[in-house]
Amino acid sequence: MKLQQLRYIWEVAQHELNVSATADSLYTSQPGISKQVRLLEDELGLPIFARNGKHLTEITAAGKQIVAIAGEILGKVQDIKNIAQEYRDNKVGSLSIATTHTQARYALPPVIKEFMNRYPGIKLNINQGTPMQISELASRGVVDMAIATEAMELFENLVMFPCYRWNRCVLVQQGHPLTEKKELTLQDVAEYPIVTYVFGFTGRSQLDQAFEKANLHPQLALTAVDADVIKTYVRLGLGIGIVARMAYDPVADADLVPLDASHLFGSSTTKIGLRRDMFIRGFIYEFIRLFAPHLTRELVEQAMAQRDQKAVDALFANIELPVR
Numbered sequence: 001m002k003l004q005q006l007r008y009i010w011e012v013a014q015h016e017l018n019v020s021a022t023a024d025s026l027y028t029s030q031p032g033i034s035k036q037v038r039l040l041e042d043e044l045g046l047p048i049f050a051r052n053g054k055h056l057t058e059i060t061a062a063g064k065q066i067v068a069i070a071g072e073i074l075g076k077v078q079d080i081k082n083i084a085q086e087y088r089d090n091k092v093g094s095l096s097i098a099t100t101h102t103q104a105r106y107a108l109p110p111v112i113k114e115f116m117n118r119y120p121g122i123k124l125n126i127n128q129g130t131p132m133q134i135s136e137l138a139s140r141g142v143v144d145m146a147i148a149t150e151a152m153e154l155f156e157n158l159v160m161f162p163c164y165r166w167n168r169c170v171l172v173q174q175g176h177p178l179t180e181k182k183e184l185t186l187q188d189v190a191e192y193p194i195v196t197y198v199f200g201f202t203g204r205s206q207l208d209q210a211f212e213k214a215n216l217h218p219q220l221a222l223t224a225v226d227a228d229v230i231k232t233y234v235r236l237g238l239g240i241g242i243v244a245r246m247a248y249d250p251v252a253d254a255d256l257v258p259l260d261a262s263h264l265f266g267s268s269t270t271k272i273g274l275r276r277d278m279f280i281r282g283f284i285y286e287f288i289r290l291f292a293p294h295l296t297r298e299l300v301e302q303a304m305a306q307r308d309q310k311a312v313d314a315l316f317a318n319i320e321l322p323v324r
Contacts (some may be wrong), residue, residue, distance in 0.1 A: 003077065005040040006070040009048055014066045017049065017056040062096065072277075075141040079279040090282045096143040098134030101226045103147050103270065106246045107324070111290045119283050126244045128197075129224070140271050144284060146273040147291070153238050156274040158314055159304055163292035164322045165269050167262035168207075169248055171234050173211040173239035179241065179257050186264055193221035193239030195230050207242060210265045231256060246324045269321065276304065292317055 008022070011034065015022040034054075041047050044305040049056040059067060086094050099108065103311035104126055121262065127134065127143055131151035138146035139155040146152060152160050170189060172178050181188055196207060211218055221239035224230050227247035233254060234241040241256075248258045272288060272295070273279065285297040300314075306312045 001043060002036070003042065003073075005036045008036050009040065009063075009067055009074055010070045010074055012037065012056065012140075013059060015057070019056065020286040027133040039315075045202065071140060075277065078141065081276075082279045086281050089121075091119055092121040093281060093283065094125065095284060095287060096125040096127065097129040097145055097147060098129060098137040098147075100131060100134065100248060101128055101184045101193070102227075102244050104128055104243055105227070106244070107270070108147070108291070111287070114121070114290055115287050122283055124256070135273060138275060139173070140279070141275055143248070144179070144212070144274075144278070145288075147270065147271070149268045149270050152271060152273040155273075155307070156309075158274050159276050159306075160271040160309060161288070161292070161300065161303060161312075162294055162316050162319070162321055162324050163270045163272055165267045166324045167243045167260075167267050168242055168265050169247050170261050171231060171243060171248065171253075171258055173234065173237065174255060174257060176240070176257065177307050178259060179301040181259075184259055184261060185263060186210060186216055189242075189261070190216040191216040194242060195233045196220070196238040196242040197224045197227075197230070198223045198225050198283045206265045206268055208276075267323070274304070280304070 007026075011022045012019060012028060012136055015025065019030050019033055023033050026033070037048065042050075044066070046062050047060050048066055050058045050060055082093070097108075102277075108126075112124065112126075116122070127137060129137070129147065131148040132154070134143070134146045135152045135155050137143045137150075137242075139157055147156070152158050170178065170184060178184065178192070179223060190211065220241075222230075222232075222233050227243045230241045230243055231247075231253060233239070235322060242261065245258070245262075246255070272291065280300070285300060288295050289297070301314055303312045305313065
């Protein structure tokens, strides 16, 4: 059994059993991967993948367990490399972050600028996606951390650190009737077509829960994953927008009016997710602290040592989070 073979079966599984795509991502040949997978299956005496002719169709029951363990082994191998690099030079390496558009566009820029000024030798990679996609990337060890509001709780091997709370605003065009309201109600909002986030993005579930609890059924004119897209369609008059408050720029969005909606929908919490068993390099602790100053190295280490997420949540129960 070779480490290379474990990497091949892991990557094939991550590429939806497409050996050609796996070969492209690893800069190797398709026949080479197929041969090594076969050799591993012969050594183990059982198939990892079911086949229809030359095509892989599914992962076998035994294969699912083998692939999962292969992923853990590859993660530990990367940890060994990270430990060695940390002791050789703690200011050289790479940091991969998976996050949503809202975080990448509105919350992360000043943090990334400061981090890169302090650590010019660190190669920074930012991957954008849905909360589910980015949580999965962190869970699989493809990226070092996920930053999101939703979905991370679905992955048991992620430790979630609360960073800040945020509220929403309703965006309308200048002169819109809602601008004359002293304080918005859910009924007011439900009377107009709404342009907001796709379900599963940026605290969207909080909106649905609020309307459902009030027995209101607003018309969704359009949904998007990007706050800038939402603002564009509000400008076109397709409806009123509901976005994260931090997504409103008083200069760039001066043609729109933000109406406070913090009393209508429960606040949401943005979190950082780290793999429970990962080795955390020094500059990762520093990035976390820059993003959320209350998350000191000592507190992060303490949280990583907890047995489960409930214990982690209890650790942060009395910490007052900043609001954005």
